[in-house]
Amino acid sequence: MPDPEFLLLGDALWLDFVNTTAACTRPELLPDPAAYLRWTKAVRVDPPGHAAAFEEARRLREHLLSLARALDGSRNPPPAAIEAVNRSLAMLEGREHLLRVGGSWQIRFAPARPPTALEAIARSAGETLANPLALVRRCANPECSLFFVDESTHQHRRWCSPSRCGLGYRVERRRRTRPTPLLAES
Numbered sequence: 001m002p003d004p005e006f007l008l009l010g011d012a013l014w015l016d017f018v019n020t021t022a023a024c025t026r027p028e029l030l031p032d033p034a035a036y037l038r039w040t041k042a043v044r045v046d047p048p049g050h051a052a053a054f055e056e057a058r059r060l061r062e063h064l065l066s067l068a069r070a071l072d073g074s075r076n077p078p079p080a081a082i083e084a085v086n087r088s089l090a091m092l093e094g095r096e097h098l099l100r101v102g103g104s105w106q107i108r109f110a111p112a113r114p115p116t117a118l119e120a121i122a123r124s125a126g127e128t129l130a131n132p133l134a135l136v137r138r139c140a141n142p143e144c145s146l147f148f149v150d151e152s153t154h155q156h157r158r159w160c161s162p163s164r165c166g167l168g169y170r171v172e173r174r175r176r177t178r179p180t181p182l183l184a185e186s
């Protein structure tokens with residue numbers, strides 16, 4: 001199987017977006033508008049409709065990176081990041097409606113048109129922030145910097161992916177910490 005261009009291991013659209021920065025994956029995965037277009041296809045969101053969309057996306061991504069870092073460090077979200085998310089959501093039109101989910105009522109937002117890529121990304125960030133059970137973490141492998149959201153019951157997730165980092169990192173660490181064999185006595 002060919003290597004995928006993008007690592008989609010964040011379990012949240014906005015973290016998959018943040019994970020394209022050079023701060024998370026070297027090199028930068030969205031260096032130009034063509035790469036951004038391929039990313040929107042890979043994550044199945046509306047492709048950018050105008051030329052300025054790429055620069056807008058990169059600006060939002062910087063804010064979201066600072067948001068992910070703050071949440072991973074148990075700090076308050078930077079106000080500028082919240083403003084950026086709200087700005088992206090401001091144009092989204094739709095209606096609220098009640099829905100029965102798993103035996104309880106929830107109020108849901110139904111967009112009147114397919115959200116743009118940035119609206120979908122901002123909404124994903126908003127959902128994580130609004131969910132007290134969602135933790136943003138960074139992969140425990142120090143050589144990997146991918147962010148992910150942990151919504152598991154016990155919130156014990158440590159790796160972006162057990163096969164990519166979990167197992168490989170544990171084997172490597174065991175190899176590094178193995179004591180140096182003593183020289184055989186002559």
Ligand SMILES: [Zn+2]
Pocket residue numbers: 139140141144145146159160161164165
């Ligand atoms: Zn990892």
